[in-house]
Amino acid sequence: xxxxxxxxxxxxxxxxxxxxxxxxxxxxxxxxxxxxxxxxxxxxxxxxxxxxxxxxxxxxxxxxxxxxxxxxxxxxxxxxxxxxxxxxxxxxxxxxxxxxxxxxxxxxxxxxxxxx
Amino acid sequence: xxxxxxxxxxxxxxxxxxxxxxxxxxxxxxxxxxxxxxxxxxxxxxxxxxxxxxxxxxxxxxxxxxxxxxxxxxxxxxxxxxxxxxxxxxxxxxxxxxxxxxxxxxxxxx
Numbered sequence: 290x291x292x293x294x295x296x297x298x299x300x301x302x303x304x305x306x307x308x309x310x311x312x313x314x315x316x317x318x319x320x321x322x323x324x325x326x327x328x329x330x331x332x333x334x335x336x337x338x339x340x341x342x343x344x345x346x347x348x349x350x351x352x353x354x355x356x357x358x359x360x361x362x363x364x365x366x367x368x369x370x371x372x373x374x375x376x377x378x379x380x381x382x383x384x385x386x387x388x389x390x391x392x393x394x395x396x397x398x399x400x401x402x403x404x405x
Numbered sequence: 406x407x408x409x410x411x412x413x414x415x416x417x418x419x420x421x422x423x424x425x426x427x428x429x430x431x432x433x434x435x436x437x438x439x440x441x442x443x444x445x446x447x448x449x450x451x452x453x454x455x456x457x458x459x460x461x462x463x464x465x466x467x468x469x470x471x472x473x474x475x476x477x478x479x480x481x482x483x484x485x486x487x488x489x490x491x492x493x494x495x496x497x498x499x500x501x502x503x504x505x506x507x508x509x510x511x512x513x514x515x
Contacts, residue, residue, distance in 0.1 A: 391435065391497070398446050
C-alpha cells in the first residue's frame, strides 16, 4: 500500500512569490492535515480537510490556503512568501471510517521550502 | 500553540540502554500518540494510547498514560543506533486533530 506522497520534495522561492504544495493521501483516507515545521518552532497545525471541506485551520494568516479535491488529494497554497515561511511542510492523512476517533495520522516526507 | 511539553529536550545514551522521555499536556484528550522523526523526514506513527488506557506495549516500546496528572511516558528498551531520531508526543481530540509537543532528540551511540 502506498503511503502519503508529497511533491515537490524541495523548493526554493524568493520573497513575495507564491507556491503550491501537493499531497496524495493513503488510499481510503478522506482526511488530510497540513503542518508547518519551522526551525525552533516545532510542528504547527495549519489546515484540516475532510470530504472536500476545510474543517479547521490553525493560527496562520489568510495567505495560507488550500483545497481538497474529489479524489481526496490536497494542495496547500502560500501567497506573498515571507522569509519566515521557510520550513518543512508536512501532510498527513487519516482513515475516518467506522470507529475512527482513535485512528492515527500517517505522514508524508514533506516539502522543504526555502525562501531567499 | 503547542499542547505538550516534553522532557528531556535531548537524550544521549549508548546502545543497549533504555531511553525514557516524558510528555505533559494541558487539556482533556481523546488519545495520546507518539511519533518518531528521522532527520529531515516525515513522522512515523509509533503507538496510540486511548484516554481510558494506562499502559500499552509495542515491541521494544512501552507507553504509559496518567490522565490525572496529564502526563505520558515513552520507554524504549535495549536501544539501537537506528533509534536515533526525534520523538514527539501528540494529543488527539475526538475529531482526530493533533497537537504536538516540542519533541525529544535521542542520540544512541554504538
